Amino acid sequence: MEWPDDVLTLEEAARLQKDLRKQVVLEDRLPNTLHAVAGLDISHSRFSSRVFAIAVLLDYPSMQVLEEAWTEGEAQFPYISGFLAFRESPFVREALNKLSRRPDLLFVDGQGIAHPRGCGIASQVCVLEDLPGIGCAKSVLYGKHGEVGPEAGDRSPLRGKWDDEIRTLGYAVRTKPRAKPMILSPGHRVSPETSVRLVLDCTRGYRLPEPTRQAHEAANRIRREQESQTAGQMSLGLE
DNA sequence: GCGACAG
DNA sequence: ATCTTGTCGC
Structure with missing residues (x-):
């Protein structure tokens, strides 16, 4: 696959991830009382590189x-x-910055620090925006975890290298009985344990925590609205 | 060299 | 991520 080489080479992208990783804070540095949180997600078109990004508060x-x-x-x-962040984060950050106010916490689709270079899309977005946030992924990219119990809230640590030593980067968490565990890891300014607590806190009976679930639904809805509108304009000879 | 591989 | 309805299982 080809892409404009005037953007970033993979080597440069990997270098940027390693640099950003040094700025990741794994201690809890978020408001004592949360007022509003935000979910970020993207929806793609079938055979187009058109992407729709949404931020839901x-x-x-x-x-x-x-x-x-x-x-x-x-x-x-x-x-x-x-390297997911280099594809999606520009759009997701733009959507985030269109909200009328700044959320206290971000829920990002994908990994936080559970990444080969310790900087998944959630960490990249949160560090660049200087906001606390959690990476909520539907599958593992980096790290290993054991079996997860069947009850909602059951978890198993996700272990992987960080500064040359094996440690707990996040958790595989059963957010809903019988559903595949979510893979959670800190994006920035939250610990792995607090990440689990906050995600369970924001889950409402579905596999995906509410911020992520709402963002996902809205992204699909908006993409379809825009695609049908574009199709209508083309049939009228516009665009 | 052989797998693994976010969305 | 996206294409897609019904259907098997807890």
């Missing part, structure tokens, strides 16, 4: 949706495992 702890903001554009980077 939710009240804490009611998880009621307060606001949605979105943006769209052409992806400037292909999907390469380990």
